[in-house]
Amino acid sequence: MANKSTKNLGRDAMDSPSALNPMVGVSRSELLQAVGGLLRSTLTSPRITARHVGKLGKETLKIVKGQSELAPHPKDKRFHDPVWKSNPFYRAGLQYWMAWGKQVDEWAGELRMGELERARSRFVLGMITDALSPTNTLLGNPAAVKQAYATGGASLWRGLKNVYSDITTNGGMPLQVDKRPFEVGKNLATSEGSVVFRSELLELIQYKPTTPNVHKIPLLQIPPQINKFYVADLTPDKSVVRFLVSQGIQLFLVSWRNPTKQHASWDLAKYVDALEEASDVVMKITGQKRLNITAACSGGITASCFVSAMAAKKDKRVNAFTMQVCVLDGRTTDSEVGVLVSPRGIEIARQISKRKGILEGDELAKVFAWLRPNDLVWNYVVNNYLLGEDPPAFDVLYWNNDTTNLPAGLHSDYLDIYEVKPFATPGPTFFAGHELDMGQVTQDLFIVAGVTDHITPWKACYRTTKLIGSRNIKFVLANSGHIQSLINPPGNPKSKYYMADKLPESADEWMTSAEEHEGSWWPEWSTWLTQRSGDEKKAPTKLGHKAYPPLLAAPGSYVFE
Numbered sequence: 001m002a003n004k005s006t007k008n009l010g011r012d013a014m015d016s017p018s019a020l021n022p023m024v025g026v027s028r029s030e031l032l033q034a035v036g037g038l039l040r041s042t043l044t045s046p047r048i049t050a051r052h053v054g055k056l057g058k059e060t061l062k063i064v065k066g067q068s069e070l071a072p073h074p075k076d077k078r079f080h081d082p083v084w085k086s087n088p089f090y091r092a093g094l095q096y097w098m099a100w101g102k103q104v105d106e107w108a109g110e111l112r113m114g115e116l117e118r119a120r121s122r123f124v125l126g127m128i129t130d131a132l133s134p135t136n137t138l139l140g141n142p143a144a145v146k147q148a149y150a151t152g153g154a155s156l157w158r159g160l161k162n163v164y165s166d167i168t169t170n171g172g173m174p175l176q177v178d179k180r181p182f183e184v185g186k187n188l189a190t191s192e193g194s195v196v197f198r199s200e201l202l203e204l205i206q207y208k209p210t211t212p213n214v215h216k217i218p219l220l221q222i223p224p225q226i227n228k229f230y231v232a233d234l235t236p237d238k239s240v241v242r243f244l245v246s247q248g249i250q251l252f253l254v255s256w257r258n259p260t261k262q263h264a265s266w267d268l269a270k271y272v273d274a275l276e277e278a279s280d281v282v283m284k285i286t287g288q289k290r291l292n293i294t295a296a297c298s299g300g301i302t303a304s305c306f307v308s309a310m311a312a313k314k315d316k317r318v319n320a321f322t323m324q325v326c327v328l329d330g331r332t333t334d335s336e337v338g339v340l341v342s343p344r345g346i347e348i349a350r351q352i353s354k355r356k357g358i359l360e361g362d363e364l365a366k367v368f369a370w371l372r373p374n375d376l377v378w379n380y381v382v383n384n385y386l387l388g389e390d391p392p393a394f395d396v397l398y399w400n401n402d403t404t405n406l407p408a409g410l411h412s413d414y415l416d417i418y419e420v421k422p423f424a425t426p427g428p429t430f431f432a433g434h435e436l437d438m439g440q441v442t443q444d445l446f447i448v449a450g451v452t453d454h455i456t457p458w459k460a461c462y463r464t465t466k467l468i469g470s471r472n473i474k475f476v477l478a479n480s481g482h483i484q485s486l487i488n489p490p491g492n493p494k495s496k497y498y499m500a501d502k503l504p505e506s507a508d509e510w511m512t513s514a515e516e517h518e519g520s521w522w523p524e525w526s527t528w529l530t531q532r533s534g535d536e537k538k539a540p541t542k543l544g545h546k547a548y549p550p551l552l553a554a555p556g557s558y559v560f561e
Contacts, residue, residue, distance in 0.1 A: 041111035052107040059099040083142035101129040144386035155388030174380035177397035189230035194550035201274040203556040215533035218250040222295035258561040261357030267409030269433030290319040300326025305432040311440040320532040322446040328423035361403025439469040450485035462507040497521040
């Protein structure tokens with residue numbers, strides 16, 4: 001059984017899945033360029049360097065005398081052990097590390113360099129400072145020392161075994177999750193349904209109704225291609241699938257195929273065509289001429305292209321649209337990672353996936369881990385190696401580590417979205433096989449974002465309200481991060497969300513007028529969705545259609561590739 005610290009470790013990592021930023025990539029040349037800029041500025045600013053060396057010396061003297069007032073942030077869980085306060089040796093080590101990090105950051109802030117170069121330098125220096133934290137070493141971590149003493153050295157032996165296992169089976173990265181308790185189709189993705197259609201790109205799952213009556217207009221859920229679909233049907237108590245069918249929604253869900261290098265040519269246009277084909281099947285099975293769609297993260301990008309493509313063809317099949325934690329107009333200023341992205345870095349990332357045919361899921365996960373090392377590397381180094389504990393057995397982390405590849409064609413299109421910004425361009429722009437024009441997307445729109453989402457920052461999500469031609473947009477802000485904003489079932493006493501009647505020009509203006517609501521946003525969405533799902537009818541007793549009979553039970557076969 002996981003101890004309390006291991007459980008906290010898993011919760012801390014829940015909101016650090018793979019997303020768009022690591023798809024753009026950070027090349028070694030960008031990191032070296034940041035270091036080179038620091039060295040050049042150091043040589044041309046000797047007085048600034050000398051001043052901060054002097055400040056570090058003065059603070060060091062205070063530390064030696066026991067007069068330093070430096071203390072970690074109360075929420076920094078690395079230093080919660082009382083030894084950091086009571087033991088003068090540990091307290092001095094912590095304070096010197098903090099003093100060094102403080103002066104390094106201030107030094108980089110004063111060096112003569114451009115703002116972009118400065119931001120890059122401070123980001124790299126921050127990564128180095130985090131790596132040098134005393135908690136990342138055995139003797140510098142009081143919890144690890146106490147664990148070794150209490151176990152008679154057994155924790156150190158277990159830690160060495162974990163190191164060996166990660167080197168030989170996990171590409172040298174610390175394992176983030178204990179996968180043993182989980183099995184897809186057994187205790188994950190267990191909602192009852194059937195695959196009713198399969199193409200080379202996707203399987204279409206229809207879920208069995210759980211209410212006597214259902215709304216006539218069906219809902220098609222479009223997941224990201226970056227991870228597998230079953231985050232929507234994780235466990236019975238964390239399943240938006242079960243929630244939606246309990247609300248009388250006829251639910252269909254796409255399960256994308258995990259591509260290999262032979263599928264390198266699959267681009268965004270091909271995925272849009274696949275969605276059009278799947279939506280044809282949904283309407284045929286339900287006997288409807290319209291359907292609603294919902295999509296999250298990079299799936300929202302694909303869905304937006306699909307809705308735009310239908311608008312370009314004057315096809316009115318999409319009735320209403322829900323977009324969750326998705327950014328269409330990404331900017332380097334949205335996150336600190338963005339400062340490391342450059343046109344040259346984008347082109348390098350494009351050429352690498354083109355050469356391999358795919359962007360490998362495991363490599364994508366490694367890139368993101370090193371962009372968030374405290375949450376996704378050093379926490380596990382301490383837990384797995386220094387404390388000798390198993391990583392947490394969390395369902396969300398299992399799903400996040402069940403990685404998928406991206407075909408080179410789709411990866412290239414995603415890079416274009418980051419660089420060219422076709423969604424933010426007024427008027428039609430040829431993209432993804434059609435004249436993309438978000439001004440022509442006029443369906444009612446429900447947008448969800450997360451306050452603490454560092455992957456798709458909520459203010460960037462809010463910009464979508466100004467890109468789309470719809471006059472009826474509801475923007476909801478959950479008080480959580482990327483994944484917790486999605487997995488937000490009713491019943492969590494800590495859940496809350498914000499809404500406002502109007503959508504002013506800026507996100508900050510919106511927040512000043514937003515009203516706080518207790519609980520999950522799912523019921524709010526359910527009300528909005530059912531109002532746009534037509535009248536009720538008797539629930540079908542069988543899944544599929546004579547033209548599209550059930551092929552196999554959910555969760556299908558593509559999810560296991």
